[in-house]
Amino acid sequence: MTLVADRPDPGAARPYSFPGVVRTPVAGGLVVAAHLPGQRLAYASLLLDAGAVHETAGREGTATILAKCLEEGTAQRDSAGFALALERLGAELSTAVDWDSFRAGVSVPAALLPGAVELLAEAVRTPRLDPGDVSRVRDDEVTALRMDWAQPGPRADAALRADLFGADERYGRPPHGDPASVAAVTVEDVLAFHADRLRRPGVLLVAGDLDQLDLAALGAAAFGGTSGDPAPAQPPLDVPVAAQRRIILVDRPGSVQSTLRLGHRAPHRAHPDYVTNTLAATVLGGAFTSRLNHLIREVKGYSYGIRGDFAMTRRFGRFGVSSAVQTAVTAPALVDTVGEITRTKDEGVTEDELAVARSWRAGQLSVEMQTPGSILSALATLVVHGLPDDYHATLRSQYLDATVEEVSAAAAAHLHPAGLTLVVEGDGAVIRDDLAATGLGEVIDAAV
Structure with missing residues (x-):
């Protein structure tokens, strides 16, 4: 048996093309x-x-x-x-x-x-x-x-x-x-x-x-046999930013974990910053190597995993972070998560981080577009969001060509840690005072 001391380097990327x-x-x-x-x-x-x-x-x-x-x-x-x-x-x-x-x-x-x-x-x-x-x-x-x-x-x-x-x-x-x-x-x-x-x-x-x-x-x-015109397209929704953070507590008595959902509104799917937003979110929370997963899972041990991303539809989007943490560390996990979002907004991303995100996103795209079913889904994206027919043909190069300056600018423009809504579903009797003590925002009981 032979042990390999050094991990092999990845091979050259295979050519990628989207069908006509x-x-x-x-x-x-x-x-x-x-x-x-x-x-x-x-x-x-x-x-x-x-x-x-x-x-x-x-x-x-x-x-x-x-x-x-x-x-x-x-x-x-x-x-x-x-x-x-x-x-x-x-x-x-x-x-x-x-x-x-x-x-x-x-x-x-x-x-x-x-x-x-x-x-x-x-x-x-x-x-x-x-x-x-x-x-x-x-x-x-x-x-x-x-x-x-x-x-x-x-x-x-x-x-x-x-x-x-x-x-x-x-x-x-x-x-x-x-x-x-x-x-x-x-x-x-x-x-x-x-x-x-x-x-x-x-x-x-x-x-x-x-x-x-x-x-x-x-x-x-x-x-055959159908009638009626397409409904007129509605314009994208505005992206208001809340004046201040607040914590919404969804009480779940006796829970041994707290479910975290953080978010704010974001641009729609056809927005010009889609690629740079996606890459910024990948660095922050969209991959196993992300900043949030490294801090919350690997360094602090608060959770098995945490994810942050931009979800986008035809008229609206939202930036969101989701995780589940031990009840006892609910407050510090929330503080650290908001801190990491703030750091990404203020400091941007590094070249090393972006290199990983670019490679992963571009590689994922190439893998995803290998079946007729995935191509069909890509066609639906073109139609629903009014994108040009060559959109997917150029998307991989857009990922690979994005610069640190562009991705950092997107993070600065589209991450709003001061306007986050922080939803915590957990045992209110145990975590309410700790949440209030964080100073992240007023604690409000959920209506659901």
Whole structure:
């Protein structure tokens, strides 16, 4: 056996390229496709402007319930018949809902994609939505949410979101709803959301060997029988900075750990500083080697891990830090975390730190873009956020070319430690006085 004393150096980075993007207007909709020569599998996804932002107040979770009901059959077939139709093609229906969009997709061998897209359109445009099925799906979702909300985290997340965006605003409430809002969803709510949002043409995303695919025919299958214009785009939200920090305490009696959620509002996804913000957050808290993880986990031993990042949607973003620490060290962990954010804002990043962040982000991008499914997701990013077709082709070089001065300037501009909301979910009887003694901000009891 031979021991290697020195770690081998990494090899040269493999060439990275994003496939060419083709846009084809069809039947009132738009097909956006990526050409993957020789790829035997093809992916297609209907992208609709039916995200969580469009849900009615008090009925948050409607879009999620609707998405899960698409597998319960269509106007033409019951659930078993629809499942068999998919199985004959070797296809599987997938759905996803986020703030900005509603997606339903299929993946099959390229030659079978036309039939799969027909089934996809059948599920999205004419779902059965039997009242009994909708009620059962809703009740299952309520049960799952109640179990989730019994764990540490969701209440802290909800308290932070409500404080940053306002509990009366849709963005200030959980994206998939809470147990009460989902329980309030009726069959009529689901039918109305479908009629209003899922009968518009939308965008068909396709990733595969385009030499084997007829995009016009796929678009005709996806958009046939639809009507309505796209909803007008709403401008990005402002990014107000709080005048002072405050601590929101979510009481969890008897808890042996405290869940930490720190955050403030940030720019939207298409903001010009996306790359530099991402790199600054990677240095601060976005990787195992980050400043926060080194201090809070490795040096102080307060936690198994801590993460900080910028989360961004079409209209808003937020900078956030999340962790769980031992109850006894809640206050010092909070002080050290705010201190590290402040240091990053004031002092910027170093060349050594940025070199690691650049390499990791660029390498991660190259790895992520290896499958048709990931290419399809990248196409969705282009469409939802209005980015140019060559965006992903140049993104890797943007990461690698970012300078210390640029990333440090982004940290100075977009990190606001003095305006953070600090949410702590833990045993209030044990930690309240310690939190007040930190001087980080007024301690307020959460409303959730």
